[in-house]
Amino acid sequence: MKGGASHGVLSEEELGIDVGMTLKFVSIDLPQMPPQQLEDSILQTLRDYGEPLRWAITGVDVAQHRVQIEAVVIVEADWMGRIGSQRVRMV
């Protein structure tokens, strides 16, 4: 699979030919919601791109009612076919 990391697609080099697991940084934002619903929403969104390993809400845009989240996800080889949303920035 080819593609620039900024578009949320991992190259073979990034994945590693001999490695079935890669750790990737993900930055997303989501609508503000009550705290008891936030975690489920965050995990559900992050799982589109890998298994969430470490994450935190790092900022709140009160005017826009949105929260910013930074995370590191585990990308297993079999996640490759499921990655590709433009909502996620991977660096």
Next chain:
Amino acid sequence: MSQRPYTVVLIVPTGIGAAIGGYAGDALPVVRAIAQVADRVITHPNVLNGAQLYWSLPNVFYVEGYGLDQFAAGRWGLQSVHQNPVGLVLDQAIEPELRSRHLQAADAARATLGLHLTDYVTTDQPLGVELQTAASGATWGTIRHPDSLLRAVETSLTQTGARAIAVVARFPDDTESEALHNYRHGHGVDPLAGAEAIISHLVVRTFQVPCAHAPALTPLPLDPHLSPRSAAEELGYTFLPCVLVGLSRAPQFVTTPSLEALWATHVDAIVVPDSACGGSAVLNLSQSAHVVTVQNNQTRMKTTPDQLGIRSLRVNSYLEALGALVAHRAGIHPNALSPTLSPLQPFTPLLINPA
């Protein structure tokens, strides 16, 4: 009459530049104080690890961050132990002399402290630690060969009998960097901390055993102006002793209910920096526990409890937080300790769909 043990969770997230706890185990005085007013304190390696320095407390649970999040979510419980055999996993990238220093630190912990360590395991590839800083200012990082780390941990657990894992990974020496200069002078964000958390999170997530990490680094040249908050990491050749001490009595994780284990429902209060309420453990525990947020422990995060809809008692300092915990434990409302107390008002129900 038996009383419910008063249980406090203390969190100072790692790698976010916390003014207290963002350096070399410099939140340890906070947990020592809280341990005097609580029956049980649950906290994490970033709070307790001071490189060569540590303070073992019988009522403090040393719980790695991934495990703490699982505990807070009610998915894992904490089972106390008398001791854990600790397995040491060394990054293949560590140079021979530095490796010997770490092995000598481990042997010293066996001989001088009486800890039980199993034979060490070396990864089959260099782990390839890479450090990064996110837009928020938090540090993070990756390892290029996570599979190699997990293979070594599996060997330690299944073939040496270890029940907790201390990982030593070779971290990049970046002695000229501004981030390191600031860190040594008690400013900025620990450039290593985020990557350290990723390593231990990965192990705990995969094997559900206690784990903590110590970076292997070339000793730094003397800096006569070193901050006291960072000084604990410049006392010797390794950061390993605190990790081994913490892991030696860290609770095991359990996933099935048992009377002996500690669960999230047992937590009475959580203490966290006011600007760093955006973690999983805080979101979950805020549903059931009393939240105390400390405003003068500033961080790079911008997630205050009011912004996230979390009800909290906001205090200025950890000294005030200690008072808040004592009052909460005694069943005293904080307002009763202030000079003014408004009279009760008639209850006014909220109108829903008034049209």
